[in-house]
Amino acid sequence: MQIKIRHISTFLEVARTVSVGKAAAVLNVSQPAVTRTIRELEEALGSALVEPDGRGIRLTAAGEEFRRHAGLGMAALRQGVDTLRRGAASLSPPLRVGALPTVSARIMPKAARRFLEQSPDGRLKIVTGENAVLLQQLAGGELDLVVGRLAAPESMIGLTFEHLYSEQxxxxxxxxxxxxxxxxxxxxxxxxxxxxxxxxxxxxxxxxxxxxxxxxxxxxxxxxxxxxxxxxxxxxxxxxxxxxxxxxxxxxxxxxxxxxxxxxxxxxxRGAVGLTMRADAERPLPLAMLIKAIRAACPPTGPAGVQ
The missing domain is CATH 3.40.190.10 (Periplasmic binding protein-like II)
Known part of the structure; x- marks a missing residue:
């Protein structure tokens, strides 16, 4: 059986949420459909990827290893699609940043100006939304970076967080x-x-x-x-x-x-606000420059204003 994109995306969502039910809700499909897709993937790979854990599930050792490669593969696939879509325009792909409304209003305008001063040909795509949605897009390779609050531990699987400041x-x-x-x-x-x-x-x-x-x-x-x-x-x-x-x-x-x-x-x-990235993601120079600009745009003790 051929492994298809839906097998990989479904597995990555199950791995991220550690729940068939939550993955089904995010993917807008039924729980049996998620279970069937995971079983098809396991059959194709010849290895069990998930196993029961009390009333929930967890990844097997094979599942943990496959998640790392699958995440890299999906991110590389999206980058390849972006590269081809640019075609003859010969433009660098935009850096895709997810930001909470608080960050979009206070941090990203300053960071974007700093970034474009150092990289006049740079391109940014800034998406504002709820933290859970942004992290889902980050895990799936649709975003390169999320600037927002530190999420719950179960939502940070395969992701890294760098604290910038705290706000209440x-x-x-x-x-x-x-x-x-x-x-x-x-x-x-x-x-x-x-x-x-x-x-x-x-x-x-x-x-x-x-x-x-x-x-x-x-x-x-x-x-x-x-x-x-x-x-x-x-x-x-x-x-x-x-x-x-x-x-x-x-x-x-x-x-x-x-x-x-x-x-x-x-x-x-009060909660921590910072940079969230995929743990296995590379940091090309434009992304490193943007991250530096975001850090510089953050006051050392958090956003100015009422405390």
Whole structure:
């Protein structure tokens, strides 16, 4: 039996998530289809790649070895496709960077300028989205680099992380919001207002949920879930909603007086932000130059603004 791309991509997703169910959800296929594809690949290779582990699964020694080669192969295949698609244009392929909204707003503009100053012919493709989606694209070779929060250990299989800075979650409102006039501030009053929350798949949502539960607010008032910073800005400025968001996304708005921070100590929500790459990825000169530019664009103690 010939090994096909779907065999490799399915296996890599199972290896990344260590779960047939999660891989099926990401690939938008049924669990039996994932299991069947893995069995076909094992039959073609003559080796078991996964094995039961309690109520879940884990990679066998052969599976770990094959994952390393399969990841390299998929990345090389994507690079080859990019090279051919350039055709007669003779252009270097763009560096593909995934960035969380907080990074897109605070870090990438400075980093892009620094990079293009040193490499005038350089090309960048910057994709903004949720951390889980960006890491999936990175593992599949669709991105060269992700700049975002450190993900959970199970999502970091086959990936490396370099810490750049830390940032926390903030509760922000429009200037003149009723909650700003209350002294002392009463966190329980939040339940009277619509709360704009990060989505369940966002990397900061667990930090937010733990914070609310720890402070006796497991169920706030009306909720809207979104990772759109443009929607968040527009909605909060035109209403009495409370926006729970990473500080880097709104630091410029706060500094300009367009948004205000509620006096809530959220230091316990601080999390690491940094560079995530495939562990087996090479670092050609353009990528190394971009990484250097990103490091330089990060303040030594994290993004400026309210703490």
């Amino acid at each position: 979650v903030l509760f922000v409102v429009r200037p003149g919001h009723p909650l700003l006039a209350r002294d002392p501030f009463d966190l329980a009053k939040l339940s009277r207002f619509t709360v704009l929350m990060p989505t369940a798949a966002s990397v900061i949502r667990p930090f937010v949920d733990r914070f609310l539960i720890a402070h006796g607010l497991p169920e706030a008032g009306a909720r809207i879930e979104s990772v759109s910073d443009s929607f968040g800005r527009a909605f909060v400025r035109e209403s009495d909603a409370v926006w729970i968001i990473s500080e880097g996304v709104v630091a410029n708005d706060v500094a300009a007086g367009h948004l205000a921070v509620l006096p809530i100590d959220t230091s316990e929500t």
